[in-house]
Amino acid sequence: RQIGIRCLFKIFSDMEDTGLSIHARIVVEELIAPRLENLASENTQSISGILRLISVWTASDKLLESLNDYHDTLFVRLSELLREPLAKDDVRLFILRDIITKVFGPGRDVHGAKSHVASFAQSIGDVLDRVPSRDLLDACVSSFTLLADHIRDGQNAGEVIDVCTGLLLKPGKTVPSTTKIGLLKTVLPLLEAFRVQDKPRLYDALCGLLSRLENPEHRVLVSTLLVTLCKSDPQLAQSASVCEELNALGSK
Numbered sequence: 001r002q003i004g005i006r007c008l009f010k011i012f013s014d015m016e017d018t019g020l021s022i023h024a025r026i027v028v029e030e031l032i033a034p035r036l037e038n039l040a041s042e043n044t045q046s047i048s049g050i051l052r053l054i055s056v057w058t059a060s061d062k063l064l065e066s067l068n069d070y071h072d073t074l075f076v077r078l079s080e081l082l083r084e085p086l087a088k089d090d091v092r093l094f095i096l097r098d099i100i101t102k103v104f105g106p107g108r109d110v111h112g113a114k115s116h117v118a119s120f121a122q123s124i125g126d127v128l129d130r131v132p133s134r135d136l137l138d139a140c141v142s143s144f145t146l147l148a149d150h151i152r153d154g155q156n157a158g159e160v161i162d163v164c165t166g167l168l169l170k171p172g173k174t175v176p177s178t179t180k181i182g183l184l185k186t187v188l189p190l191l192e193a194f195r196v197q198d199k200p201r202l203y204d205a206l207c208g209l210l211s212r213l214e215n216p217e218h219r220v221l222v223s224t225l226l227v228t229l230c231k232s233d234p235q236l237a238q239s240a241s242v243c244e245e246l247n248a249l250g251s252k
Contacts, residue, residue: 005031005049012063013056024057024066033070039077044087047094054078055094058102071112079116083123089136092127096139104146118156121147125163137175141167141182148186157194161187161202168205177218180209184221191228203229203236210243220244 008027012020032050035042043051054074057063067074081087082095100120103113124140124147132140144160151157164183167175175183187202206229210222223244230236 002049005053009049009052009056012053021062021066024063027053028066028070032067036070036073036077039074040080040084043081044084044091046088047091051091051094051099055098055102058099068112072116075113075116076119079119079123082120083126089133092132092136093139096124096136096143100143101146104143104150114150114152117147117150118153118159121151121156121160121163125159128163128167131174134176138179138182141179141186145182145186148190151190151193154194154196157190158196161190161196161199165199165202165205168209169201172212177213181218181221184209184218184225188221188225188228191225199229 008031012024032053035050039050042048054067057067078095078099082092102108104117121144124143127136128140144164148157148160151160164187167183168180190196203226206222206226210219210226213219213222223240226240227237227244230240
């Protein structure tokens with residue numbers, strides 16, 4: 001069975017998708033659909049042929065149509081596998097880099113995917129709470145940034161901001177500065193798009209970063225975040241505005 005699935009993976013990955021859609025539907029009905037319910041529990045230890053097939057199909061709108069009837073179940077099971085405590089890092093990395101990146105990448109509008117943004121964000125938050133390896137941490141942050149562009153709910157935005165804030169407050173040895181810049185780029189569009197409740201922990205995190213970051217562009221990014229965060233508080237907004245002006249001058 002596994003050898004057969006590997007052969008299918010090679011066929012769909014190496015050949016043009018023109019004319020393969022009808023065969024993809026047969027594969028879905030016969031091989032993938034019956035295994036979807038147990039996808040999370042059966043794929044924790046290694047990157048299976050089914051995960052590789054799903055990854056290939058997510059890169060092609062035509063092939064992905066074969067999964068239209070199963071999108072809800074598929075995305076639920078993938079988010080469950082991502083946060084499954086027994087899942088190996090390489091499995092999580094594969095889901096983040098080879099599936100989520102394709103489904104939520106720029107210009108993609110995959111049928112049924114947006115309704116599962118919150119679930120994927122929660123799963124990534126669970127992974128981050130376990131102090132992952134550097135590679136997994138960076139992959140989580142990159143996926144967070146992609147998901148942020150698809151969030152349409154203020155509550156979900158607030159939850160993602162809270163997770164990012166927790167990471168921004170961690171010491172540099174645990175979460176390096178380069179990773180924190182990625183987190184800032186995730187938080188900024190959420191603050192601009194949604195009215196979130198007061199975030200004193202985020203304010204503290206930003207002030208701490210401003211005192212440590214030396215790169216002018218990064219300091220401008222933090223200053224912009226401070227202005228956006230403080231716009232509802234006149235006193236803090238004035239201070240944040242001055243800070244932004246000073247850092248803008250320093251970057252020229």
